[in-house]
Amino acid sequence: MELTREEESALKGEQGEIMQMAYRILVATGEATDAEKLIPIEWAHLSGVNYNTIGDAGEEFLSSISKNARVKVKTTLNPMGFDIDNVSNYKLDENFISKQLSIRNSYETMGVIPSFSCIPYEIFDIPQNGTQVAFAESNAAIHANSYDNLKTNKESAFSALASAIIGKSPYSSLRKEDTPNVTIQMKVKNPNELTYGMLGFYAGKVGDTSVNISGLGEMDQRQCKAMCGGMGTSGTCAKFNFVEGDPNTEKIDFDEKEMQNVHDELNTAEKGDLITLGSPQLGLDEISDLTAKLKGRSFEKRCMVFLPRTVKEQAQKIGYITELERAGCEILSDCCTCLTPLICKDDVDAVTTNSIKGAFYLKNSNGVGVNLKSLKEIVEDETR
Amino acid sequence: MNKILVSGKVEGIILKSNDPINFLGTVDKKTGIISDKNHNLFEKSIKDSILVFPSGIGSSVGAYTIYSIKSNNTAPLAMICKKADLTVATGCALANIPLITISDKEFESIKTGMKILLDTDSTNPIHYQ
Numbered sequence: 001m002e003l004t005r006e007e008e009s010a011l012k013g014e015q016g017e018i019m020q021m022a023y024r025i026l027v028a029t030g031e032a033t034d035a036e037k038l039i040p041i042e043w044a045h046l047s048g049v050n051y052n053t054i055g056d057a058g059e060e061f062l063s064s065i066s067k068n069a070r071v072k073v074k075t076t077l078n079p080m081g082f083d084i085d086n087v088s089n090y091k092l093d094e095n096f097i098s099k100q101l102s103i104r105n106s107y108e109t110m111g112v113i114p115s116f117s118c119i120p121y122e123i124f125d126i127p128q129n130g131t132q133v134a135f136a137e138s139n140a141a142i143h144a145n146s147y148d149n150l151k152t153n154k155e156s157a158f159s160a161l162a163s164a165i166i167g168k169s170p171y172s173s174l175r176k177e178d179t180p181n182v183t184i185q186m187k188v189k190n191p192n193e194l195t196y197g198m199l200g201f202y203a204g205k206v207g208d209t210s211v212n213i214s215g216l217g218e219m220d221q222r223q224c225k226a227m228c229g230g231m232g233t234s235g236t237c238a239k240f241n242f243v244e245g246d247p248n249t250e251k252i253d254f255d256e257k258e259m260q261n262v263h264d265e266l267n268t269a270e271k272g273d274l275i276t277l278g279s280p281q282l283g284l285d286e287i288s289d290l291t292a293k294l295k296g297r298s299f300e301k302r303c304m305v306f307l308p309r310t311v312k313e314q315a316q317k318i319g320y321i322t323e324l325e326r327a328g329c330e331i332l333s334d335c336c337t338c339l340t341p342l343i344c345k346d347d348v349d350a351v352t353t354n355s356i357k358g359a360f361y362l363k364n365s366n367g368v369g370v371n372l373k374s375l376k377e378i379v380e381d382e383t384r
Numbered sequence: 385m386n387k388i389l390v391s392g393k394v395e396g397i398i399l400k401s402n403d404p405i406n407f408l409g410t411v412d413k414k415t416g417i418i419s420d421k422n423h424n425l426f427e428k429s430i431k432d433s434i435l436v437f438p439s440g441i442g443s444s445v446g447a448y449t450i451y452s453i454k455s456n457n458t459a460p461l462a463m464i465c466k467k468a469d470l471t472v473a474t475g476c477a478l479a480n481i482p483l484i485t486i487s488d489k490e491f492e493s494i495k496t497g498m499k500i501l502l503d504t505d506s507t508n509p510i511h512y513q
Contacts, residue, residue, distance in 0.1 A: 021478070024477050024478075025474050025477045025478060027477075028389045028390055028473045028474060028476070028477035028483075029470055029473055029474055029477075031387055031388070031389050031468075031473075032387070032389055032468035032469070032470060032473035032485075033468075033470065047443070047445050048445055048447070048448050050445075053408060053443075053445045053448065053449075054445065054448040054452070055413060055448070055452050056452075056455075057448065057451050057452035057454075057455040057456070058448045058451065058452065060455075061451065061478075138442075138443055153470060154470060155470060156446070156447040156470045156471040156473075156474040156475065157445055157447045157448055157474075158447045158448075158474035158475065158477070158478050159447075159470055159473075159474045162474075232443070233442060233443070234441070234442070235441055235442075236439065236440075236441055236469050339408075339409075339445075361409060364406075364409040364410065364420060365408075365409040
């Protein structure tokens with residue numbers, strides 16, 4: 001990788017330890033991805049916020065670098081472990097809460113916007129077409145590339161943080177060319193959000209850097225969001241192209257049989273003890289839809305609803321939150337199903353969800369059973 | 385293709401996985417043991433090995449897991465991949481764990497239990513012993 005004289009000097013440590021560390025990360029990233037140079041970015045979105053995932057090593061690291069590190073570009077943040085407004089309703093110990101607040105404080109000290117959301121694409125204005133950004137959250141990176149006409153690699157927590165501090169990212173893979181290795185032909189009829197999530201999960205397994213998907217018709221944002229959540233958990237692929245693709249590209253079908261395989265891999269329980277909605281967090285559109293589907297009915301078991309704080313504030317003004325609370329929902333801002341410390345296998349055998357991303361992490365990290373259902377089925381089966 | 389992502393020199397025993405590794409949620413940070421039942425290294429410890437695997441997959445937060453296992457002294461001595469992904473590259477860069485990539489052919493021939501010296505300053509970084 002070619003570095004400018006100034007970049008070389010920073011890598012040697014002449015601009016301090018923080019810059020040296022940040023450049024070391026970007027150089028390793030650049031070498032990994034065949035970048036020839038670094039290019040400016042306008043927005044970074046960081047993962048590595050939830051104490052449940054980054055642990056003491058992450059907390060100590062952030063606390064240490066926040067003394068000197070400052071971000072150079074607009075930088076937003078993934079969810080943390082809980083919602084401070086209702087954390088006392090859950091079994092979280094004091095240590096968890098204080099470590100999480102330390103992480104929050106470190107990011108704020110560095111100048112990061114405390115958005116605590118995995119759907120930055122729904123709550124912030126999207127820059128103009130082709131803008132280079134650095135998104136670490138997998139579903140957000142895929143969404144940025146596939147739906148928002150932005151350019152990002154599927155960054156790691158560290159490369160996004162280093163990019164935020166330097167204001168540059170390696171110029172590699174999805175930032176320049178786009179050569180999908182396969183076209184997936186969607187053959188499943190009458191898809192719902194669960195189907196799209198499973199299609200995404202399948203695409204992440206067969207896709208290399210990017211994939212083509214045909215047979216979907218007009219793509220809407222919610223379908224795309226479900227696909228991005230699914231794809232982010234199963235592979236390194238970071239872009240959908242909603243086209244047939246080159247005639248020479250390998251074609252494979254996503255049919256009922258392939259869908260059943262994904263379903264069998266992730267669905268491990270007949271029923272759930274509680275329901276979670278949101279992973280990725282729900283946007284205003286989904287909250288509106290859930291409220292409309294409920295039509296005055298109430299949940300017969302616990303239902304956790306995860307959404308960004310800004311969406312909660314909007315939903316409160318419209319009256320959706322009152323309605324959801326009446327129906328028995330637990331409303332949680334700033335956190336998400338994915339890697340939540342609020343669901344523990346000591347208390348819960350299985351969880352019902354319509355999220356493929358949530359299912360993957362509930363099964364593998366929380367160690368609980370998963371019962372997959374679409375939102376429509378959840379409302380039909382679990383409310384009265 | 386051979387690339388040096390993070391430089392260094394270590395001697396150790398190969399632990400090879402033919403499955404990719406999702407560091408987040410698959411590796412126990414305290415013990416370095418693989419906890420995913422569907423993984424071919426299930427119940428094996430990656431601690432102090434030279435870990436050979438095709439690539440990392442899954443959540444980017446896995447980079448912190450690599451940093452964590454290094455802090456907990458349960459990390460591999462070095463990692464060798466077929467394809468370098470961002471999560472593993474940056475996690476290793478920060479944790480200062482040597483990381484190289486090797487050709488498909490060399491990946492096929494390298495086996496669990498082999499003793500090697502990895503030296504990224506050498507023209508041929510892997511010395512079989």
